[in-house]
Amino acid sequence: MHQENTKTGIGKIIENILKNYRSGAKSGEQCVSEIKNLYFEDLGHTKPDHHRSLRRGFPEVIYGSGKKPAHILEIAQSILKYSEILLITRTDQSVYNYLEKYLEGIKFNEDAGLIYTPLKIPETKLYPGITVVCAGTTDIPVAEEAAVTAYLMGNKVKKIYDVGVAGLHRLLNYGKDLQKSNVIVAVAGMEGALPSVVSSMVDSVVIGVPTSVGYGASLSGLSPLLTMLNSCSPGILVSNIDNGFGAGYCAGVINKKCR
Numbered sequence: 001m002h003q004e005n006t007k008t009g010i011g012k013i014i015e016n017i018l019k020n021y022r023s024g025a026k027s028g029e030q031c032v033s034e035i036k037n038l039y040f041e042d043l044g045h046t047k048p049d050h051h052r053s054l055r056r057g058f059p060e061v062i063y064g065s066g067k068k069p070a071h072i073l074e075i076a077q078s079i080l081k082y083s084e085i086l087l088i089t090r091t092d093q094s095v096y097n098y099l100e101k102y103l104e105g106i107k108f109n110e111d112a113g114l115i116y117t118p119l120k121i122p123e124t125k126l127y128p129g130i131t132v133v134c135a136g137t138t139d140i141p142v143a144e145e146a147a148v149t150a151y152l153m154g155n156k157v158k159k160i161y162d163v164g165v166a167g168l169h170r171l172l173n174y175g176k177d178l179q180k181s182n183v184i185v186a187v188a189g190m191e192g193a194l195p196s197v198v199s200s201m202v203d204s205v206v207i208g209v210p211t212s213v214g215y216g217a218s219l220s221g222l223s224p225l226l227t228m229l230n231s232c233s234p235g236i237l238v239s240n241i242d243n244g245f246g247a248g249y250c251a252g253v254i255n256k257k258c259r
Contacts, residue, residue, distance in 0.1 A: 011053070011054060013038065013082060014035060014038065014054075017031050017034050017035060018031070038050055038051065038082070039051045043071075043074050043075065043078060045071050045074075046071065046074070046075050048060055048075055048078040048079055050078075050079070050081075050082045050083075053082070053083055053085075057153075057256075058085070058152075058153060058249075058252075059079055059082075059083040059085050059086075059087075060079060061087045061088070061089060061245070062075050062076060062079070062086075062087070062088040062089070063089055063090055064088045064089060064090045064091030064095060064113075064115070065089075065090035065091070069094075069095050069098040069099070072088060072091070072095060072099065073098070073099055073102055073103070076088065076099065076103060077102070077103070080103070080117075084117065084120060085116075085117060085119075085152055086103070086106065086115075086116060086117045087114065087115075087116045087117075087148075087149065087152055088114065088115040088116065089112075089113070089114055089145065089245050090113055091113050091114070091115055092113055093108065093110065095115065096108040096115050099115060103117075105117055105118070109144055109148055111140050111141050111144040112141050112142075112144035112145040112147075112148055112244065113141065113145075114144070114145060114148050116148060116152060119151070119152065119154070121154070123156065125154075126151070126154060126155055126156035127154055127155050127156060127255060127256075127259060128155075128156045128158075128180075129155065129156075129180075129181060129182035129183065129255045129258055130150050130155045130156075130157050130158070130181065130182065130183055130184075130185070130251050130252070130255050131157070131158040131159075131160060131177060131178060131181040131183075131184045131185070132146050132147045132150070132157055132158070132159050132160070132184075132185045132187070132248075132251075133159075133160040133161070133163055133171070133174075133178075133184060133185070133186050133187065133194065133198060134160075134161050134162070134163070134164075134186075134187040134188065134194075135162075135163065135164030135165070135187065135188035135189065135190065135194045136162055136164050136188075136189065136190070136213065137161070137162050138189065138211075138213045139161075139187045139188060139189055139211050139213055140161055141244075142187050142209055142211050142242050142243075142244040143159070143161060143185070143187045143209075143244060144244070145244030145245050145248065146185045146187065146209065146244035146245070146247045146248035146251065147159055147185075147244075147248065148248070149244070149245050149248030149249050149252065150185075150248040150249075150251050150252045150255070153248075153249070153252030153253075153255075153256070154252070154256075155251075155252055155255055158177055158181070160174050160177065160178075163194075164188065164190070164193075164194055165193045165194060165197055168197070171194075171197065171198070175201060178198060178201055178202050178204070179201070179202050179203075179204075181202065181204050182204055182205070182254065182255050182258040183204055183205045183206075183207065183250075183251045183254045183255055183258075184198055184202065184204055184205070184206045184207070185206075185207045185209060185244075185247045185248065185251050186198045186199075186206055186207065186208050186209065187209040187211060187244065187247075188208070188209070188210065188211065188224055189210065189211035189212065189213025189214045189218060189221065189224055190213065190214045190215075190218060190223075190224065191214075191218075191223060191224060191227055192208070192210050192223065192224020192225065192226075192227035192228050193227060194208075195207075195208030195228050195231065195233075195236050195238075196227070196228070196231040196232070196233045196236065197233075199231065199233035199234070199235050199236050200233045204235075205235060205237065205254055206235055206236045206237070207236075207237045207238070207239060207247045207250055207251060208228035208231070208236050208237065208238045208239070209238075209239045209242075209243060209244055209247045210222075210224035210225040210227075210228055210238070210239075210241050210242075211224065211241065211242055212241055212242055220241070221241035221242060222241070224241075225238065225240075225241055237250065
């Protein structure tokens with residue numbers, strides 16, 4: 001994981017506060033007051049948790065759906081005071097068009113509806129070990145949400161799309177890639193069989209992500225969710241319906257522990 005420690009973000013600020021205390025530039029009371037104020041910022045409508053990057057190794061993520069663009073901007077500016085990483089999920093082009101006027105260097109992933117700041121480290125420094133697969137092209141938005149999230153946690157993500165069980169030979173063609181992975185995110189709608197098949201091929205953790213893609217009895221993702229929860233292939237974890245972010249985050253945490 002691209003962990004924000006004493007080298008970047010809020011960790012660096014705390015390090016500087018401690019240096020000022022040791023040098024006598026600031027009193028203990030002043031330093032304690034500064035550290036207290038780093039925990040969160042009260043914006044009225046929102047209280048960004050700046051301390052989260054120290055606890056979790058990754059800053060607070062903004063859930064964009066339902067929020068006013070002006071509120072999203074305030075939250076983003078608050079987070080960027082202490083973090084080089086910004087991730088906004090469940091948003092759209094209009095919000096990006098608004099934010100890019102104020103936030104330099106942000107990117108928009110149209111498929112996933114994500115706004116984020118690209119990592120400032122070369123690709124060669126990213127950690128391999130995560131693969132994201134999806135059953136069909138209509139599952140790509142959820143798969144991309146997982147892939148971008150895992151990338152922002154410092155991982156090099158392999159993507160294998162449109163390899164559902166209706167054409168199993170497509171998936172089998174990537175057997176070696178799957179077997180090299182520490183953790184695999186398998187995204188599928190319809191009947192949701194893909195994670196079970198992937199799990200039968202590898203000794204890695206598989207995170208199943210059911211999507212709301214499918215016809216009537218798919219029940220907006222409930223059918224693939226139940227399929228994944230009842231898989232006879234052991235080693236499958238299951239996220240909520242359409243929750244690519246949660247799956248990507250979990251994959252990032254697991255891959256960090258594999259180093």
